[in-house]
Amino acid sequence: MRYSLIADAYKEIEATARRLEMTELLVKLLKQTPKDLIDKVVYMTQGKLCPDFFGIEIGIAEKLAVRAVAKATGYSEKTIKENVTTIGDLGETTEIFLQKKTQKTFFHEPLTVQMVYSSLDKMARATGPGSIELKTSILAGLLTNASPEEGKYVIRIVTGNLRLGIADMTVLDALAVAFGGGKDARKYLERAYNISSDLGKVAKTVVVQGMEAVGEFQISPGEPIRPMQAERLSSPVEILEKLGGKCIAEFKYDGERVQAHKNGDQITLFSRRLENITDQYPDSCELIENCVRVESAIVEAECVAVDPDTGEMKPFQELMHRRRKHGIAEAMEEIPVSLFMFDALYVDGEDLTLEPYPIRRRNLKKIIEQGCHVKMADYIVTDDPDELEWFFEKAVESGCEGLVCKSMNKDSVYQAGARGWLWIKYKRDYKSEMADTVDLVVVGAFHGRGKRARTYGALLLAAYDAGKDVFQTVTKCGTGFTDEDLKKIPKLMKEHKIPHRHSRVRSNIEADVWFEPKVVIEVIGAEITLSPIHVCAMGVIKRGSGLAIRFPRFTGNYRLDKSAEDATSTNEIAEMYKSRLKKAAG
Numbered sequence: 001m002r003y004s005l006i007a008d009a010y011k012e013i014e015a016t017a018r019r020l021e022m023t024e025l026l027v028k029l030l031k032q033t034p035k036d037l038i039d040k041v042v043y044m045t046q047g048k049l050c051p052d053f054f055g056i057e058i059g060i061a062e063k064l065a066v067r068a069v070a071k072a073t074g075y076s077e078k079t080i081k082e083n084v085t086t087i088g089d090l091g092e093t094t095e096i097f098l099q100k101k102t103q104k105t106f107f108h109e110p111l112t113v114q115m116v117y118s119s120l121d122k123m124a125r126a127t128g129p130g131s132i133e134l135k136t137s138i139l140a141g142l143l144t145n146a147s148p149e150e151g152k153y154v155i156r157i158v159t160g161n162l163r164l165g166i167a168d169m170t171v172l173d174a175l176a177v178a179f180g181g182g183k184d185a186r187k188y189l190e191r192a193y194n195i196s197s198d199l200g201k202v203a204k205t206v207v208v209q210g211m212e213a214v215g216e217f218q219i220s221p222g223e224p225i226r227p228m229q230a231e232r233l234s235s236p237v238e239i240l241e242k243l244g245g246k247c248i249a250e251f252k253y254d255g256e257r258v259q260a261h262k263n264g265d266q267i268t269l270f271s272r273r274l275e276n277i278t279d280q281y282p283d284s285c286e287l288i289e290n291c292v293r294v295e296s297a298i299v300e301a302e303c304v305a306v307d308p309d310t311g312e313m314k315p316f317q318e319l320m321h322r323r324r325k326h327g328i329a330e331a332m333e334e335i336p337v338s339l340f341m342f343d344a345l346y347v348d349g350e351d352l353t354l355e356p357y358p359i360r361r362r363n364l365k366k367i368i369e370q371g372c373h374v375k376m377a378d379y380i381v382t383d384d385p386d387e388l389e390w391f392f393e394k395a396v397e398s399g400c401e402g403l404v405c406k407s408m409n410k411d412s413v414y415q416a417g418a419r420g421w422l423w424i425k426y427k428r429d430y431k432s433e434m435a436d437t438v439d440l441v442v443v444g445a446f447h448g449r450g451k452r453a454r455t456y457g458a459l460l461l462a463a464y465d466a467g468k469d470v471f472q473t474v475t476k477c478g479t480g481f482t483d484e485d486l487k488k489i490p491k492l493m494k495e496h497k498i499p500h501r502h503s504r505v506r507s508n509i510e511a512d513v514w515f516e517p518k519v520v521i522e523v524i525g526a527e528i529t530l531s532p533i534h535v536c537a538m539g540v541i542k543r544g545s546g547l548a549i550r551f552p553r554f555t556g557n558y559r560l561d562k563s564a565e566d567a568t569s570t571n572e573i574a575e576m577y578k579s580r581l582k583k584a585a586g
């Protein structure tokens, strides 16, 4: 197949903004494509060589591409670069310079799709010393044989600028019309795509084996399933109404979505965008290997950074430090993760995606062994808006973004690749960021584990309510303590230890150790939130809710100069909440 067929089609596609016309042009191109090349043509049309999860990218730097154009056309790199600046696009510049090529070649071998594909593939796979020269010379070779128009598209594809605007769904429409007998075939092709994430494979199946084979497409561990997504509403009443009066409400953990595939002892992890992130999370792979007790499975989880000493969840930003290619072992130690499991899509040969959510969840629970770092997503089943609101506050206070409320109805299938109303996220509209530190009274403590086995893992802290002359808990703080602090605190608190909660301390939380309210420490948090658990300023902002400080950190200041009654008051915290209340973005 001549590459010029593709270049001509691209030119026409580029000239239209109408989806229907684009589909027709694509149908024409696909029909002209030999069966054995159909997958390659589909990938190339999307500016790729294979599906994203293969992890092979064509992309080369513009500087190298300029060098190759100079080599192929006989003009200097400087001239090419200057023209790119005025013309604004290297593709067009290449077209112009190929037109006025000074180094006339005697043998002009017409470009074929096979030649272009295999050259791009070689370029993409070239690594290590000498790879830059190799890439440049392969590209220059292609350009030498290319017509000006072909050269334009070759350059655009290698620099990642093809941008024809052809959506996945347009390709599916075109396949349906070209080979499926009409538009109605689209839903079967779409399903095949949603469970394989591989448009080329779908195209090849329909062309070589026909629609029947497309209908029999199977989930296969190792091939990512396009993720189901959630719609959004902002009130518990609306959410329950939309979900038929009752739902499974789960914590919406604030981490990275992971789709884990287990196939024997082979574990593969995919991100929300279906990149292969297996190498980034060796610890998660090990967790999946150990906790999934079947031979093969596809499960979904949110991967969250946790404090190694207290087990508490950390903000999303912390997890982003794990997004790196080098120093993975160090990052793993510094930022350990936990997996919160929320779906099972496939278990030992059985496709669960068309089962209702309660059944998928039951299967998930059955096949995983929960432990310290692997847990089922925290949930309730409810038909009561007040209970939903209570659970929402609990989620936010625990370090989550809010809730994902899920349909329990018979039709609550896993909608691969779709954002629908079977899952509804409930996030906060408002948040109150903390700008100032507060001084809080240590009223209790929790035993540590791991490195903190001999000391406290976290302290229970309270603010002072002058009106009632009591101390009301506002947060549990396990962050910001140095090794020295950890040694010092048990000694400092020893003389204040009491066998039960102090009569002037108000708390809904059972601490492992209680103290008389004497010692004050300085803390800063990320924000103040409504809380169903902490009793600080209970009922002041909202009936039935107190206030809590989220992601608190000890600043290092022991306020030994302050008495417990000098601590920040519950009123001050309520004022801080009100004054910093902001509409949250997104």
Ligand code: ATP
Pocket: 228, 229, 230, 231, 250, 251, 252, 253, 254, 255, 256, 257, 272, 302, 342, 377, 404, 425
């Ligand atoms: P957002 O930016 O709000 O996270 P999003 O566009 O990334 O939204 P949505 O589909 O709208 O994704 O929201 C669902 C996301 O929430 C999932 O992609 C997943 O990463 C995360 N999540 C956390 N906990 C859960 C849970 N229990 N069930 C489903 N998704 C969860």
